[in-house]
Amino acid sequence: MTCNNTPSQPIYLGIDGGGSKCKARVSTPGTQGCGIAGPANPFQNLEQAKSSIIEATQLALESAGLSANQMGETIAGVGLAGVNVPRFMKLMQAWDHPFGEMHLTTDIHIACLAAHGGENGAVIVAGTGSVGYMSMDSTTRSYGGHGFPIGDIASGAWLGLEAIRDALLTLDSIGPSTALLPMLEQQLHVQGLGITDKMAGATSREYATLAPLVFEAAEQGDAVAEQIVRRGAAYLSAMAEKMLAEGATSFCMLGGLADKYQPWLSAAVINHAKPPQQEPDAGALLYARNCHLQTMG
Amino acid sequence: MTCNNTPSQPIYLGIDGGGSKCKARVSTPGTQGCGIAGPANPFQNLEQAKSSIIEATQLALESAGLSANQMGETIAGVGLAGVNVPRFMKLMQAWDHPFGEMHLTTDIHIACLAAHGGENGAVIVAGTGSVGYMSMDSTTRSYGGHGFPIGDIASGAWLGLEAIRDALLTLDSIGPSTALLPMLEQQLHVQGLGITDKMAGATSREYATLAPLVFEAAEQGDAVAEQIVRRGAAYLSAMAEKMLAEGATSFCMLGGLADKYQPWLSAAVINHAKPPQQEPDAGALLYARNCHLQTMG
Structure with a gap:
């Protein structure tokens, strides 16, 4: 000994x-x-x-x-x-x-x-940022992440940026009208193009504070917000499918947006989701x- | 007098x-x-x-x-x-x-x-940034712009960001393979996820230096690059159609990407484009x- x-x-x-x-x-x-x-x-x-x-x-x-x-x-x-x-x-x-x-x-x-x-498994984090991670015996692998705005697709920051982009398209009468515009104006305490000054140089955290509005509008049936959430959910579903294909038997959704995304994930994916222990x-x-x-x- | x-x-x-x-x-x-x-x-x-x-x-x-x-x-x-x-x-x-x-x-x-x-008319600028502008007698109006990344859709900065995003999806095996990945690696003098370090905190100008690669790959038939260019061109076409609907009889494409975008614009729009005087x-x-x-x- x-x-x-x-x-x-x-x-x-x-x-x-x-x-x-x-x-x-x-x-x-x-x-x-x-x-x-x-x-x-x-x-x-x-x-x-x-x-x-x-x-x-x-x-x-x-x-x-x-x-x-x-x-x-x-x-x-x-x-x-x-x-x-x-x-x-x-x-x-x-x-x-x-x-x-x-x-x-x-x-x-x-x-x-x-x-x-402590067992093998996979997680997907959807909060201010986003990332997928898988632990299989002695190996680990991550998917996505990479930081905002080049990565962190479907994250709170990404949702906020997409919402601002679409609201500006509405203001220019190039995109369809969306409930996101008045909701963003109210939360940011600005009117119309005041949004651009307010968001100039915004951090990922500042964009992410707008994410709940996107889910709120999507849940109320706003087509523009729904499109954004669907694109985010499609990315997270693709990430989950990738990890399941590579040997994960289940995954947990973590982060502040985990619950909000659940109803929008694909059925094939949802069947393998379980709550974190x-x-x-x-x-x-x-x-x-x-x-x-x-x-x- | x-x-x-x-x-x-x-x-x-x-x-x-x-x-x-x-x-x-x-x-x-x-x-x-x-x-x-x-x-x-x-x-x-x-x-x-x-x-x-x-x-x-x-x-x-x-x-x-x-x-x-x-x-x-x-x-x-x-x-x-x-x-x-x-x-x-x-x-x-x-x-x-x-x-x-x-x-x-x-x-x-x-x-x-x-x-x-000096006459009435409209222009669309596609360079590092993007914007539409119309002068009608005593009134002027602008469309888009708003700065990167919330606006300036279809700009060089936007093209560069979209290219990086798609290359990272390829690296994660979540997105389809694309010629953009090796082209970006070569131009940025990095390999694989080295891209993320290289682009952390990049300015709109730095993103815009990658824009020519997107057109090059699209012209060679790369499906991912083609999708990016088509989305950019669809935005510029929508902007042109808006200005034509509001009374402009013609428009000029300006900026470093003007010539590259021309073949991708809608036919209805191209018929109203003319070279700047x-x-x-x-x-x-x-x-x-x-x-x-x-x-x-």
Whole structure:
């Protein structure tokens, strides 16, 4: 038997870090805890990501009745947005982190682990952005993503942009009339071509705030909005079919627009959709445990 | 008879100012001249626009055998990009300019005047951006434009974005294969998903540099590229039909993509297209003369 420094009762730490907040979850055989801190997307702000991770961990340790001094005993599974970009993965891997062990992966990977309770499976995220992800034994693969506006088709940002484009076609009397125009004017507090000034240089998040209007108008039967939602749903269905063809037996829809898209997906796809089992931070805990046990041999 | 300060032989000055350069043309009953200086888009850089206008004017006066000191005697027609935005129109109107008179308008207005030799008519610009414009007696109206990515449908920037999107769908094996993928990889000097890093945060100009590839692939029969060009052409045809329905009897296609789009426009539209008569800086001269003669009563 080999001797190592791991405490006899390991403190597992799961981190789910994204562009708006960082969630930490702590689990030992006897106690649980969680903590939430600010943004942790190293692509957006590397130093802020590190300090948010530490702050959320401290809060989680305290909430579990442990001491923040025990951070060095933790086995951390860290799932982060932004580390799909190799440069930011390397920067985070080079971090002189305060944990006993740190196992780093993408936010989508821990979300997929959580959704399927640590088993193989696929997920499709439809929120501000969009992406598909599949975990099959030792291999993983992602579909789409790529960032807005070149990728993230069907995402909230994409829906918002399409809505603005179609509303402007209506204003120019080139496109058909649509309920989206008055709805956008109301939400943006502008009239007519005031939309263009308001949206000049808008971020993907700003576009995504308009996405609920597109579903609302489509549900009310607006033909233009329905066309947009149908195109988005067709893309997500194609992505799901691709993953099912490549061996996934089911998939989970995640993200703020998951429920809204469900009724618009193809029947062949819907039959393979199931609700996620756990939240991403629980997936980060699973990842910490899996990696640690592999390390132990 | 009223007495005024206008010299007996007026020096007309036409300015065509855009995001890449500023052209000036000087015309008197006895002499002509022209000059070119740097960018003059007040939306991009207000002070640079003013100094480019002055520099181009000095060069034009010298080239006409006149003195730069005679700037105060000129009657200037100034057509600028960016002043379609009311705030920048006001800022330019507030300029303590060095001319005898300054008559300010948009770049598209002088382009339309030039294209139709000062007569009523319509133009469609398809370059980095896109816009339609119609001048009917005392009224003018524009269609489209609105900036990339919310507007400027069918523009070079739009073509480039659509090409990148479709190439990424091919890379994900979600979309059909397309010759655009290897062509984009070659032009961008990257492989596969390297495209996403290369295009992150790209400007409309950077997207527009990819537009010729889309026409090239479409002309070679690539179905994906052909779909993109057909959608762009359908938008431009709809814009032309709208202007013809509203009273324009003909229209001119302007901008770097005008010739490339011609074969893809609808037959009903092509029958009303004719080549532009003059360059936009000549339209600025016409505008200077028209406004001056109106001022004189």
